[in-house]
Amino acid sequence: MKHSLKQALDKNKPLILPIAHDALTARIIEEAGFDAYSIGGLPMIASRYAMPDIGIVSFGEMVEGVRDIMRGSDLPVLVDADEGYGDVKSVTRTVQTYEAMGVAGISLEDQTSPKRCGHMQGKSVVSIEVASRKLSAALAARKNPDFLIQARIDSRSVYGLEDAIHRAEIFADLGADILFIEAPQSREEIELIPRQLRDRVPLAINMSTLGVTPYVSPPELANLGYSLIVCPGAILVNTIQAIKDTVQLLKEGKLLEAEEGASLSAVHDLVRIGRWQKIDESFGDDPA
Numbered sequence: 064m065k066h067s068l069k070q071a072l073d074k075n076k077p078l079i080l081p082i083a084h085d086a087l088t089a090r091i092i093e094e095a096g097f098d099a100y101s102i103g104g105l106p107m108i109a110s111r112y113a114m115p116d117i118g119i120v121s122f123g124e125m126v127e128g129v130r131d132i133m134r135g136s137d138l139p140v141l142v143d144a145d146e147g148y149g150d151v152k153s154v155t156r157t158v159q160t161y162e163a164m165g166v167a168g169i170s171l172e173d174q175t176s177p178k179r180c181g182h183m184q185g186k187s188v189v190s191i192e193v194a195s196r197k198l199s200a201a202l203a204a205r206k207n208p209d210f211l212i213q214a215r216i217d218s219r220s221v222y223g224l225e226d227a228i229h230r231a232e233i234f235a236d237l238g239a240d241i242l243f244i245e246a247p248q249s250r251e252e253i254e255l256i257p258r259q260l261r262d263r264v265p266l267a268i269n270m271s272t273l274g275v276t277p278y279v280s281p282p283e284l285a286n287l288g289y290s291l292i293v294c295p296g297a298i299l300v301n302t303i304q305a306i307k308d309t310v311q312l313l314k315e316g317k318l319l320e321a322e323e324g325a326s327l328s329a330v331h332d333l334v335r336i337g338r339w340q341k342i343d344e345s346f347g348d349d350p351a
Contacts, residue, residue, distance in 0.1 A: 086135030118177020139167030168211030257288030
């Protein structure tokens with residue numbers, strides 16, 4: 064890892080976190096000059112299993128996917144840990160597992176199990192008491208204070224914004240490193256959250272073009288008091304459309320011209336074929 068997620072937060076005002084759904088995407092994010100990235104449940108589950116993010120995929124399957132994606136980049140990564148995959152024991156195991164893997168931080172939410180993707184309807188949340196115990200277990204389980212734990216609050220769509228802000232205040236007092244109230248539904252709500260929570264801990268916001276939260280530009284969000292912007296659907300939805308367009312061309316018997324896509328040399332550069340060729344040249348068998 065080149066640096067910590069905490070250092071990336073200090074350097075970038077705000078820190079924009081693209082979401083990688085596979086290892087190649089993580090590498091492209093790094094080569095574009097970002098200082099960190101995220102792995103979200105919906106993009107990874109959709110691309111890896113062609114399934115929805117509604118609690119079907121197990122913790123073990125999530126770990127496998129995260130490990131594979133991390134092979135593509137040395138940047139610090141914030142991983143969606145859902146609701147911790149069970150009770151406080153499961154939360155403890157989740158933190159210990161991801162920290163041992165080299166993950167830079169996790170996002171832990173207060174939804175019930177099975178959870179739902181953040182902007183879906185029909186979510187439910189656990190009580191503040193249960194959520195507080197799970198967050199406390201997560202904080203106690205980590206060994207490195209640079210392993211950040213983001214408290215995600217999903218109660219806005221269940222009990223309203225006042226409840227969500229109340230939960231955020233409690234989670235800040237417990238020691239959460241980042242507060243993330245999911246799915247504010249108006250510009251006014253986006254502005255109110257940092258006014259209520261400013262200077263407690265860094266604030267995160269989800270800028271999904273497919274969800275219920277209206278778009279606000281990164282500079283505006285920084286001025287309002289947000290430190291971290293997660294972009295959950297941007298890469299995946301454009302990737303899906305590119306695949307659909309290409310498959311349709313192939314079905315019609317057409318081939319893309321070279322200038323319409325990445326060249327073979329560009330693909331070779333991304334997968335760093337030169338590095339592997341040097342290993343072969345240094346240690347491989349002499350051709351007979």
